[in-house]
Amino acid sequence: MKTANDMIQEKGSDILCVPVGTTVLDALKKMNARKVGAILVTRDDKPVGIWTERDLMRNSLEGIFDPKTARIEEYMTRDLIFAPHTDSVYNLMDKFLGLRVRHLLIEKDGQSIGMVSSGDVMKAAIHAKDTELKQLNAMVSWDYYENWRWRPESK
Template sequence: MKTVSQLLAEKHHRIETIAPNVHVFDALKLMLEKDIGSLLVIEFGNLVGIFTERDYARKLVLQGKSSQNTLVRDVMSTKLITVKPEDTLDYCMQLVTEKRIRHLPVLDGGRLIGMLSIGDLLKAALAEQAATIAQLEAYINS
C-alpha cells in the first residue's frame, strides 16, 4: 500500500487555504471557483481549522446565519485529524471511515504540505485493486 507522500507526489495540486477572518460568502465563492468542498484555514502560517460544505450547511444555514455577515472562524471545524507523509493509505482510509470525515490535512513536522480527500483515497484504492487483479489474471493465464 502506498504512503501519503507517494499519493501527494502523484496528485500535483495546490493546497487551497483561507484566513479565519474572511466572510463565509467569500470562502464559498472560492470553493465554487476551485470546484472544491473544503478550505484549510491558516492564521499566522499555522493550520487552525478547516471550512467545509458540511460546516456551511450545519453551522450556518441550519442556524439561520448569513454567509455575508459570518466569519469563517465562527463556523470552521477546529478539531482536526491530520496525517503524516509516512502514514499508509490504509491508515488514512481507516481514519476517514471511523471518524466520518472527508478531508485529511497532511503535516510534516507541524508544517502543512498537502491534503487528501476521501475521493483521493478511494481513487488510489481502486487503482491498487485493479493492478492486483491484472497481476492475478496474468499469473493465472501464464
C-alpha cells in the same frame, strides 16, 4: 501500497486556504472555483481550522447564518486532524471511517505538506486493486488453462 506522501506528490501540495476574517461567501466562491469540498483557514500562514460542505449544510440551518456577513472563523471546525505522511491508503481509510471525516491534513516533520480527501484515498485504493487484478489475470489467464495438458509419465 501508496502512502499519503505518494498521493500528495501526485496530487500536489497546494491547499486552498483563506485567512481568518474572510466571509463564508468568499470562501464558498473559492471552493466552487476549484471544485473542492473543504477550505483551510489560516492565521499568520498557520492552519487554525477547516470549513467544509458539511459545515455549510449545518450552518445553513441556523436562522442567523448569512454567508455574506458571517466570518469563516465563527463557523470553522477548530480541531484539525493530521495524519503522518507515512500512512498507507488503508490506514487513511481507517481514519476516515473511524473519525467520520472527509479531509485529513498530512504532516511531515511537524509541517503540513498537503491535504487528502476520502475521494483521493478511494481513488488510490481502487487503482491499487485494479493493478493487482491485472497482475493476477496476467499470471493465470485462459491461455494457461487451455494449454494445460496432463501428460502421463513415459517409461
